[in-house]
Amino acid sequence: MDDDEFDRVAQILFKNVTSLSSVGTAGTLIPITQDTRAVLCGDDSNNVIVVAIRFGNGRCLVFAHNGYLSIFFPNNTTHHDFVKNCRQWLSGGEDAEFESIDEIESMDSVKNNGTILVWNGNNDKNETFIDDLRTFIQEGGALVCATTAWGWLQNNEDKCLSDFPFSCFCASLGVKVTDKCACTPDLIPFKDEMIQFKNVYNVIEALTNEPSNKEYMAIVGSTIKELDNMLPDSLIETLRDMVLNAESNVIPTKTSPITDPSCRQQSIGLCGILCGLCDTKAPGINEFPGDFDDTPSMETDVMVNIQSNNNEWYCTGMFKLVKIIKEYKDNEVPPSAGTTIQIDVSEQAGARGWSARIGCHDDDLRECDELRRWHCISICKPLSG
Structure with a gap:
């Protein structure tokens, strides 16, 4: 399938179809690579709820709510034209059957010819199954799959998305599953x-x-x-250059606050990019209280033991709990801001769900009429052992 055909996938799937019914509070998906396409959005382009994927010789559709999977089975008569279009695009044949793989334990029992697999991603699969499923698609197979990620997290309170097998599967195909909820009307129009x-x-x-x-x-x-480490170095460099070369009218400081609505919106976007760049110091941050005039001393291989029977905040008394992923010569001074750091959880007992917050607080100023600092100065990362 060439790029021109793939670019028309949304129009193909929604041929003679004007909308898709909402089945509940959908999550959101982020199509990342050139082998993915956004197909349907909620209220805006950030609320992607259906993504198409080409992977090897196969094809896949991902939905951001597992309630949509019911429309692909014979006892459901809704969205007939949409299902017909999906069947045609996925398999190229009107007679292809949809087969659920929710209850099977091995891909060995799956029919290879004329079958479109359907997987409710909230039913976890092991690594072997997922590897075999990926191979099935790569060799020309077809899959319809879905998840309600926020629901999976509610049912697995001690886990994060990196523990979610379906999320890892989607990431390997170029799609990020988020824990966000999409804003959608009862009838989601195709636009x-x-x-x-x-x-x-x-x-x-x-x-x-x-x-x-x-x-x-x-x-x-x-x-x-939202993407963590899913972007290639070339795109990261492009974004870093964009931030570091930003015009002064979109860099908020105490002495030059941003009041223009358009500049404020650009500044908020730049701040979002900064949150995804782990080793870039924000322009203008030297005016913000708490930035160091002198490079602080750096500690490496620090071990901290934290025990708790409650959900509590713990201050380590350090600006960073780090293991520096870089060797410095004796006459070199390691940088404070922009240093790549690593936190290793050497042992974890009891409940999971710990996270590390970098930054003093999570106050978000995006709704303010004036920005005297970057609207977000904190980021939270999950920790897993």
């Missing part, structure tokens, strides 16, 4: 203009060509901070 940005690669390219475009900046800023 071409909502999916003008096919994936993260595409929107970053558009922003590079028009760095002052506030719409592009808002989309990139809201998605990048």
Whole structure:
């Protein structure tokens, strides 16, 4: 399937279909690579709820709510045209059957010919099964899958998305599953203009060509901070250059606050990008109280033991609990801001769900009429042993 055909996948799936019914509070998905396409959005382009994937010789559709999977089985007569279009695109044949794999334990029992697999991702699978499923798609198979990620997290309170097998599976195909909830009407209309940005690669390219475009900046800023380490180095460098070369009118400081609504929106987008760049010091941050005038001393291989029977905050008494992933010569001074750090959980007993917050608090100023600092100065990362 070439790019031109893949670019038309949304129009193919929604041929003679104007909308899709909401089945509950959907999550959101982020199509990242060139082998993914946004298909349907909620209230705006950030609320992607259906993504199409080409993987090897196979094809896949991902939905951000597992309630949608019921429409693909014979006892459901709703959305007939949409299901017909999905069947046609996924398998190229009208007679392809949909087969649930929720209850099976091995891909060995799956029919290989004329079958479109259906997987409710909230039913966890082991690594062997997922590897075999990925191979099935790569060799020309078809899959419809879905999850309600926020629901999975509610049922697994001591875990995070990195522990979620379906999330890891989607990541390997170029799609990020988030814990966010989408805003959608009862009938979600299909609108071409909502999916003008096919994936993260595409929107970053558009922003590079028009760095002052506030719409592009808002989309990139809201998605990048969700991606952790899923972007290639080339795109990270592009975004870093964009931040470091930003105009002064979008860099908030105490002496030059941002009041213009358009500049404020661009600044918020830039801050979102900064949250996704782990080793970049924010421009203008030297005016913010708490930034160091002199480079602080650095401690490596620090071990801290924390025990608790309650959900509590713990201050380590250090600005960073770190194991520096870099060797310095004796005459070199390691940098404070922008240093890559690593926190290793050597042993963890009892409940999981610990996280590390970098930054003093999570006050978000995006709704303020005036920005005297970056609207977000904190980021939280889950810890797992």
